Amino acid sequence: MSERQRYAVLNLPAVPEVSAIKIVFNRRSAIIITFTTPEKEHIQG
Known part of the structure; x- marks a missing residue:
């Protein structure tokens, strides 16, 4: 993964x-993002 892609993932809206x-x-x-609420x-x- 490129740095640009990594930052795009880390900079998700709060x-x-x-x-x-x-x-x-x-x-x-593939990216799987699991949110715990x-x-x-x-x-x-």
Whole structure:
């Protein structure tokens, strides 16, 4: 991953409801971002 792409991922907008962001890279280098919120355990997008 290039530096530009890495910063694009790290500079996601701050969302008050999101308490944690988990970024996982699978074997095909696709990005799965899991948001952990008080209301719902996992929202994947």
